[in-house]
Amino acid sequence: MKNTTQRLTFHHIMILISIFLIMFSGMGIIFNCSSLFIIPICDELGFSRSLFNFTFTIRSLTIMITTMSTGRVYQRLSIIKLMRVSVIIVFVSFFMMSFAYNIVSFYLLTIILGIAFTYISVVPASIIIQSWFKSDIGLFLGIVFMGSGVGGMVFNVMAGILIERFGWRITLKILAIILGISTIPTTFLFVKLTPAYKRTQPFYRETVIDKNEGEYSPIEVQSIVPVNIAILSILIVLTSFSSYSVMFNIAPYLVGSGFGNVVAASINxxxxxxxxxxxxxxxxxxxxxxxxxTTMICIIASIMSLSLLSFTHDLNLMYGVALLTGVAGTFGTVVVPIITLELLGKDNFSKYLGVTTACSNLGVSIVPLLSGFFFDRSTSYVPYFIFALSIACIALLISFFIYYQRNRQS
Incomplete structure (x- = not known):
């Protein structure tokens, strides 16, 4: 047994910083602040919750459909060139939403935004990180996708204050400008597909084991027993649905409970x-x-947070819900690429990453539609939280089934 290492260079660090910034502004603003705009837009323009929430469903469905074709698209077009074009389209379409006055405008801009956002987010970022880093992939994916959480933390507070003072239209313009300044130069100047463009090697820190020792790396062990892609897809859909149910609805739930935009933004x-x-x-x-x-841990966190939201209205407990939401939310960005790599193998990673990411987006896309449906009929989010809780329990049972099957076969 011997250890081999390729050190972390300046170029590796710049890739991490670049993808981090794209996640920071891209997902931090577009995804993680979106729920703060539901009530002010609906109040000003007279939309029902379910009608406006459908924009988020359209966004997720658009990303899901586009994601499923990324494998074929990347065979014909450069990932980096697509990122450069898409990041400009994302900026323009998000900025134009501040001028929308009818629901059709929101829907059309959302479709354009969703298509372009696909080519700057999880799939290209995962492929780039997997090209630059051959060891500790989970750690480095966690670092770059941490940007969305940090961005959400920063921009939720900013957006909450700006909406209170200036209204949602000016807030959208300000956030769009920040989005453009932080993502467009980064994508054009620093993001490269492979380390070969910088005349360096992928980072790796691994143990090379003699085959006679009968030992395997964690990835090799995971790949010994194949996983049915259909079962894995169902697990990803249900887990993404349950984890996003709290993240998307906690802000309007708190505002509707009388705590105000600033408190809701703080919890968010x-x-x-x-x-x-x-x-x-x-x-x-x-x-x-x-x-x-790790998936089981995320699901359990969803079950706990949904239980608290379903059966208590204590503001102090909402801080615990916020922490549990942070745990559950790691599934969609960090865990999905890794579970694809581990359970389906390195050879199938690029082939199936689009499918598994699309399944995650499908689970996310259902949340706004169903939560709006439940709210419009009951004027409360509690029935929806109870429904999402039952879905999370089903997801946990499926994850236990896969775990049991793999252990029995191996």
């Missing part, structure tokens, strides 16, 4: 801070104990 900010911290931690946990057990 805490959950984003927790999300940022746990993304790094859970990336390392994935490297240590595997993505399947």
């Amino acid at each position: 900010s805490i959950s984003m801070g927790a999300l940022a911290f746990f993304k790094v931690l859970f990336g390392k946990i994935c490297d240590s104990i595997g993505s399947l057990i």
Whole structure:
């Protein structure tokens, strides 16, 4: 047995910083602040919750459909060139939302935004990180995707204050400008597909083991027993649905309960801070104990947070919900790429990453639609939280089933 190492260079660090910034502004603003705009937009323009929430469903469905074709698209077009074009489209479409006056405008801009956002977010970022880093992939994915949590923490507070003072239209313009300044130069100047562009090698720190010793790396052990892609896809859909149910609805739930935009933004900010911290931690946990057990932990966190929201209205407990939401939220960005790599193998990673990411987006896309449906009929989020709780329990049972099957076969 011997150890071999390729050190971390300046170029590796710049890739991490660049992807981090894209996640910080891209996902931090577009995804993690979106729920703060529901009530002010609906109040001003007279939309029902379910009608406006459908924009988020459209966004997720658009990303899901586009993601499923990324494998074929990347065979024909450069990942980096697509990122450069897409980051400009994302900025323009998000900025134009501040001028929307009818629901059709929101829907059309959301479709454009969703298509472009696909080519700057999870799939290209995961492929780039997997190209630059051959060891501790979970840790480095956690670091770059931590940007979305940090961005959500920062921009939730900022957006909450700006909406109170200036209204949602000016707030959207300000956030769009920040989005453009932080992502466009970064994408054009620093993001490269592989270390070969910088005449360096991928980072790796691994143990080379003599085959006669009968030992395997964690990835090799995971790949010995194949996983049914259909079962894995169902697990990802249900887990993403349950984890996003709290993250998306906690702000309007708190505002509707009389706590105000600033309090809701503060709780949201805490959950984003927790999300940022746990993304790094859970990336390392994935490297240590595997993505399947990490998935179970995320589901249990969803069950606990949904239980608290379903059966209590104590504001103090909402801080605990915020922390649990941070744990559950790591699944969609950090765990999904790793569980794809571990359970389906390195050879199938690029082939199936689009499918598993699309499944995650499908789970997310259902949340706004169903939560708006439940709220419009009951004027409360509690029935929806109870429904999401039952889905989380089903996801936990499926994860136990996969874990049992793999252990029995291996």
